[in-house]
C-alpha cells in the first residue's frame with residue numbers, strides 16, 4: 159500500500175518537540191532513518207514509514223499519515239516539496255463549456271487552477287519542475303493533452319478572478335474607473351460596468367467600496383481581459399441573489415467554441431445554474447486532493463450530496479445530505495418571543511416599512527433580500543438600538559449580532575475572543591466548528607473562512623434572546639455551510655433562542671430555516687419587510703419579485719433554478735408557484 163506522510167513544519171516550532179517525536183518512531187528506534195532532519199525541518203521517508211501513526215497522534219495538527227487507496231498508485235501531479243500537500247489529476251478546461259470545481263477548502267482547488275492557468279509548474283512529486291512536454295506525455299490521449307499543447311504553442315491566454323476580493327484595495331489604490339480602464343483589453347469598459355451595476359461607483363476609491371461592490375469590480379475586470387480561458391475562484395461572496403444570478407448568467411454566456419470557463423463555487427444553486435460539467439475534489443484536507451472524472455453538473459452535485467463517487471468507488475463523506483420537500487416540522491415553542499405591529503423607520507433618504515409579525519423562541523428564521531434594503535435596521539429596531547419613526551413594537555430583545563463584514567485588525571488571541579464559547583460550548587461550537595487548532599492564533603492571522611467560524615462561535619456564545627447572523631456562509635466551503643446550519647439549529651434548540659440568518663445562499667437557507675422573512679424594495683431608497691412566513695410562501699414572495707422559478711430536483715430534492723421561459727418556468731408562473739412546482 160502506498161503511504162503519504164504530510165508534515166506542516168510551521169506547526170512544529172519547538173525543536174525539542176521535533177526531536178522527541180523523532181525518538182518515538184519505531185523505525186528510527188530500529189536504527190533506520192525514517193524520520194530525519196533537513197536543517198531544522200522534520201521530514202519522513204515515506205518508503206520506510208510503516209504507518210503506525212504514533213507521530214501523527216502526538217502532533218495531529220502538524221503530521222498526517224495517510225494510507226492511499228490502491229486506485230492512487232500513480233505519482234501525484236504536484237507536490238509542494240518533500241512531505242508537502244499532494245494533488246492527483248487535474249480538471250480539464252473545455253472550450254465552449256463552463257466546468258465547475260466543487261470541494262472543501264484545503265483540498266487543492268487553487269493549486270489545480272494555478273496549474274491550469276500556467277502559473278504553477280507541477281512537479282509530479284519529484285524534486286524538480288516538470289516540463290510542458292512531460293505534462294503533455296502524462297495526459298496523452300485526453301482533452302487535457304490537447305489543452306497543454308495549446309498552452310505550449312502560446313495560444314492559451316488566461317483571465318483569472320481571485321477568491322479574496324478584499325485584497326484588491328491593498329494591491330491597487332485608486333478609483334474604480336482607473337482599475338477598469340487599466341485592465342480593459344476589449345474596449346467595452348462602460349458596457350461591462352453597466353452590466354455589473356458599477357456605473358454609479360466608477361468615481362469611488364477602491365478602498366471605500368463594500369465587499370459586494372469589490373466582488374463586482376473584480377468580475378468586471380476579468381470580463382474585460384481578452385482571454386480564451388476564464389477562471390473564476392468564487393463569484394458569489396457578498397452578492398445578493400439577483401446579483402448572483404446576473405453574474406452566473408453572464409458567465410454562462412462567456413463560454414463559446416473558442417472560450418473555456420472554469421469556476422470554483424460553493425453556492426450550489428449558482429454552480430448548478432452556471433456549470434455544464436463538474437469535477438468533484440476529495441481526499442484529506444491539507445494532505446492530499448484528488449480531482450474526479452468530469453460529470454454532468456446536475457449529476458455531479460447530487461453525487462456530492464450523496465458523498466459517494468460510484469465511478470471511482472470512493473466514499474468521501476459518511477453521511478448523505480438530504481433535503482426535504484417540505485420544511486420538516488421541528489419542535490418550535492408555542493410561546494412568543496416578540497411580536498410587532500406594522501411600523502415605519504425613516505433614515506435620511508431611506509424608508510423601511512415593516513408589516514406586523516412575530517418570532518417564537520427556538521425558531522430559525524431565514525432572512526432574504528438585497529443588500530441595502532433595511533435588514534439590519536429592522537433588527538436594530540427589534541433590539542431597541544434604533545427607534546421606529548412610527549408604529550408599535552413588542553418587548554426589547556437582547557440581540558447578539560454577527561456582522562456581514564468581519565474586522566480582523568486585532569492581535570487578540572482567538573482563545574480570548576472566544577472565552578465564553580471555550581468555557582461553555584466546547585461540544586456545541588468549538589469542536590464542530592473546527593476551532594481547536596485556531597485557539598492559539600491571533601485574529602489578524604486568520605483566513606476569511608477561519609475568521610467567519612470564529613465570528614459565528616463568538617456570536618452564538620453570547621447571552622441573548624435573539625441571534626442575528628449576517629451572511630454566515632461567506633468564505634465557508636459547501637461542507638462547512640451545511641455543518642454550520644446544523645450547529646446553529648442545535649444551539650438554538652439547546653439555548654431556546656431564536657435565530658435570524660441573513661444569507662443569499664438559497665440552498666443553505668432552505669436547509670436551515672423553519673420560516674422566512676422577505677425584504678423587497680429598492681436598495682438605498684425603500685424597503686418592505688414581510689413575514690416571517692412559512693418556507694414556501696417566503697420563497698414564493700422572493701422569487702416572484704425576482705421573476706425566477708425554482709423546482710426541486712427529483713432525486714436529491716435540492717432546489718434548482720428553472721431555465722427562463724422553459725416549460726416548467728411557464729407552468730409554475732401560471733400557477734403562481736415560483737417555488738417547488
Ligand code: ADP
Pocket residue numbers: 238242243261262263264265266267268269270443444445
Ligand atoms: P483549496 O483551493 O482547495 O482551498 P489549496 O490548493 O489552496 O486548496 O491548498 C491545498 C493545500 O496545499 C493546503 O494544505 C495548503 O496549505 C497547501 N499549499 C498551498 N500553497 C502552498 C505552497 N506554496 N507551499 C506549500 N503548501 C501549499
Ligand code: SF4
Pocket residue numbers: 182183184185186192193202206207208209210211212213214223
Ligand atoms: Fe514513524 Fe510511525 Fe510516524 Fe511512520 S507513522 S513516521 S513509522 S512514527
